[in-house]
Amino acid sequence: MAPVIHHMNCGTMCPHAGVRLALVPSDPGHIVCHCLLIEAADGLVLVDTGYGTGDIAAPKRLGPARLLLNAKLDREETAVARVRALGHDPADVRHVLATHLDLDHAGGLGDFPNAEVHVHSTELAAARAPKRDAKLRYRTAQWAHGPRWAAHDAVDGEPWFGFPRVRLLEGAGVEIAMIPLHGHTSGHTGVAVDTGDGWLLHAGDAYLDHGEIASPPRRGRALTAYHRVNSVDEALRRTNVERLAELARDPAVSVFCAHDPLELRRLG
Numbered sequence: 001m002a003p004v005i006h007h008m009n010c011g012t013m014c015p016h017a018g019v020r021l022a023l024v025p026s027d028p029g030h031i032v033c034h035c036l037l038i039e040a041a042d043g044l045v046l047v048d049t050g051y052g053t054g055d056i057a058a059p060k061r062l063g064p065a066r067l068l069l070n071a072k073l074d075r076e077e078t079a080v081a082r083v084r085a086l087g088h089d090p091a092d093v094r095h096v097l098a099t100h101l102d103l104d105h106a107g108g109l110g111d112f113p114n115a116e117v118h119v120h121s122t123e124l125a126a127a128r129a130p131k132r133d134a135k136l137r138y139r140t141a142q143w144a145h146g147p148r149w150a151a152h153d154a155v156d157g158e159p160w161f162g163f164p165r166v167r168l169l170e171g172a173g174v175e176i177a178m179i180p181l182h183g184h185t186s187g188h189t190g191v192a193v194d195t196g197d198g199w200l201l202h203a204g205d206a207y208l209d210h211g212e213i214a215s216p217p218r219r220g221r222a223l224t225a226y227h228r229v230n231s232v233d234e235a236l237r238r239t240n241v242e243r244l245a246e247l248a249r250d251p252a253v254s255v256f257c258a259h260d261p262l263e264l265r266r267l268g
């Protein structure tokens with residue numbers, strides 16, 4: 001049976017107009033945290049968590065990036081509130097899949113303390129012991145509760161549309177995989193979900209604006225500069241985005257990223 005999949009905004013951000021224009025030039029109104037809730041046969045699966053109630057209770061835990069991103073920190077937008085609004089018990093979220101552990105993706109982990117948190121092993125290692133600048137993006141207070149981490153890196157023999165894949169949650173009744181898309185962070189991944197009528201690929205922060213995977217691609221100088229500053233391996237990220245642009249032309253796959261509001265409107 002095809003899984004029911006909900007697209008949710010779990011954290012509106014309203015950075016300074018100049019930053020907005022740089023990040024999502026195609027639609028600079030505001031920026032979202034695009035998360036998925038998947039109703040699988042054996043429970044709920046959440047892909048990314050946006051900002052959580054812990055961030056609202058103690059915004060300072062977000063550190064200096066809070067000022068740049070200017071997250072609204074609206075309780076109604078948290079994943080836990082979204083799950084409840086959809087008529088579910090948050091305790092039924094058995095699995096959280098994190099594209100990566102930047103502060104605008106991992107804030108809600110504490111709202112699902114019993115869920116298993118699946119993440120690429122390289123990402124988990126980088127986030128648990130952040131060095132220098134990485135301390136700005138990885139906010140260890142967001143996982144001070146001690147999540148049940150499940151670190152993955154075993155690539156399946158069978159690629160997914162030419163990409164290496166790490167198969168996850170076998171037996172959950174939904175075909176789901178981590179697609180390593182390193183570059184933005186060292187263990188950044190996409191998450192591919194079989195909808196029963198094609199595939200979704202949540203590409204996390206591999207790119208930020210749908211123009212980046214358009215053909216021909218559109219990216220302004222400000223966005224290029226942003227990626228250069230915020231990627232741990234910009235050359236690798238760029239290579240992955242070129243492959244995503246090619247993939248996006250395949251009608252069997254719907255590719256979207258974490259922060260583009262237009263993509264969320266299209267899919268939500």
Ligand SMILES: [Zn+2]
Binds near residue numbers: 258
């Ligand atoms: Zn992000």
